[in-house]
Amino acid sequence: MSLDLDRTIAAISSAPGTGGRCIVRLSGRDAVAIALSITTGNMAPPTARAEVTQRSIALPEGRTLTADFWIWPTERSYTRQPQVEIHLPGSRPIADGLVARLRTQGAHLAQPGEFTMRAFLAGRLDLTQAEAVLGIIDATGEGRFQSALRQLAGGLSGPLQNARTELVELLALLEAGLDFVEEDIEFISQEELCGRINGILTSLIELREQINSRTYGQALPKIALVGLPNAGKSTLFNALTRSDDAITSSTAGTTRDFISRKVTWQGVDLELIDTAGHETASQDDLLAKLMIEQTRFATEESDLCLLCVDATSGLSEEICLLQQRLPADRLLVVATKSDAQPDPTATFCQLATSGTKQTGLDLLEKTILQRIESLQLSTTQMVPETAVRCLGAIEATIESLTTCQHGFSLELSEELVASEIRFAISQLAEVVGAVYTDDLLDVIFSRFCIGK
Numbered sequence: 001m002s003l004d005l006d007r008t009i010a011a012i013s014s015a016p017g018t019g020g021r022c023i024v025r026l027s028g029r030d031a032v033a034i035a036l037s038i039t040t041g042n043m044a045p046p047t048a049r050a051e052v053t054q055r056s057i058a059l060p061e062g063r064t065l066t067a068d069f070w071i072w073p074t075e076r077s078y079t080r081q082p083q084v085e086i087h088l089p090g091s092r093p094i095a096d097g098l099v100a101r102l103r104t105q106g107a108h109l110a111q112p113g114e115f116t117m118r119a120f121l122a123g124r125l126d127l128t129q130a131e132a133v134l135g136i137i138d139a140t141g142e143g144r145f146q147s148a149l150r151q152l153a154g155g156l157s158g159p160l161q162n163a164r165t166e167l168v169e170l171l172a173l174l175e176a177g178l179d180f181v182e183e184d185i186e187f188i189s190q191e192e193l194c195g196r197i198n199g200i201l202t203s204l205i206e207l208r209e210q211i212n213s214r215t216y217g218q219a220l221p222k223i224a225l226v227g228l229p230n231a232g233k234s235t236l237f238n239a240l241t242r243s244d245d246a247i248t249s250s251t252a253g254t255t256r257d258f259i260s261r262k263v264t265w266q267g268v269d270l271e272l273i274d275t276a277g278h279e280t281a282s283q284d285d286l287l288a289k290l291m292i293e294q295t296r297f298a299t300e301e302s303d304l305c306l307l308c309v310d311a312t313s314g315l316s317e318e319i320c321l322l323q324q325r326l327p328a329d330r331l332l333v334v335a336t337k338s339d340a341q342p343d344p345t346a347t348f349c350q351l352a353t354s355g356t357k358q359t360g361l362d363l364l365e366k367t368i369l370q371r372i373e374s375l376q377l378s379t380t381q382m383v384p385e386t387a388v389r390c391l392g393a394i395e396a397t398i399e400s401l402t403t404c405q406h407g408f409s410l411e412l413s414e415e416l417v418a419s420e421i422r423f424a425i426s427q428l429a430e431v432v433g434a435v436y437t438d439d440l441l442d443v444i445f446s447r448f449c450i451g452k
Helices: 031-036 092-104 114-121 127-138 142-152 157-179 190-212 233-241 286-300 317-325 361-379 384-409 414-432 438-445
Strands: 009-012 021-027 051-058 064-072 083-089 222-227 259-265 268-274 304-310 331-336
Touching (some): 009 092, 009 114, 021 031, 021 092, 031 064, 114 438, 127 157, 127 414, 157 190, 157 414, 190 384, 233 259, 233 304, 233 361, 259 361, 268 361, 304 317, 304 361, 331 361
Parallel strands (some): 222 268, 304 331
Antiparallel strands (some): 009 021, 051 064
């Protein structure tokens, strides 16, 4: 990606598709002059302060179009450059024509993510906040959206910046002591240094555990239907996915592999997985053992497990043992075949369903969405792209600070301890973008759409 910050860029910044309004954005030294050059009347900006004004845009054949011009003539803008947003009627051909007109006046078509990259380079955002902008755009549900908002507000960069600032202070005190070692002046005691490093280390370890939680690495929340053979899992799966993908039969063990299907409920994308029934396999039954292993893998990788219990048989000893093996915080017990019960709501489970009669599905879907949202809000603190990028640097930082802790007990020289702290500082600087390379910026901002 070009880093020529002097040129003025322009692009459509509103989402594709039909809508009431469309926005064309410009940023750069000549943004205001170029934007006003396609209007009629006074060419000078109304004031030197940010404001919204109506202007008439000159169209071919003597026609005009009135639009709202949001003008930031100084550096007090998103990109910290002169910036203009032109709000038009929601017509894509009009917006495309306007961008073409702006290009004839000297504007360049913005590259993907170039507006946000300029905000980052100008210090308006750090790197984790820039990635949060993409997280907000790509959010597939309320949990992801709220996580990205928290990250944009500094929910991640704040703790990392604090850790880096404190390490810089500790390094300064430690190196000052090394400079005056002959005068026997102690700027910080070993006990205080060890205690403060331990506090930073603890917070980074907690952050690493959050990153390693299953929620970060998945594009879609996964919901696995598990249970004993012939528990009605496949029938419920077909009912929830509005399909006939899963083979259903009254014969136990019909499902010999797991299948998955994407669904969208209330605007939230999910992946449902139908698994084979849990049963004990003999040593000679290789197919059954493979089926059990696949089911175990699908269950462990899921965000939520639906334990399907046949309402006609209830909570058998086998079901109770299976329930104990599943993670309680990611478990939802569902009664299937409830149409065979005279009063299913009075049984062991409030979530009574019938895939055959299509009953109880609305409540089940609502409950699943609530549980998924609760799990995401409680565990997710950053967008997945940030988590992947940050994990290696945070691991390296933890390793260096752990070496510092061991160094105190092994009475290593303060020069070696200072070297490890200096390395930890450099790793945190890469996370927040205080130190970066052009290749890193290309990887991050190329994922953005044009106009953001």
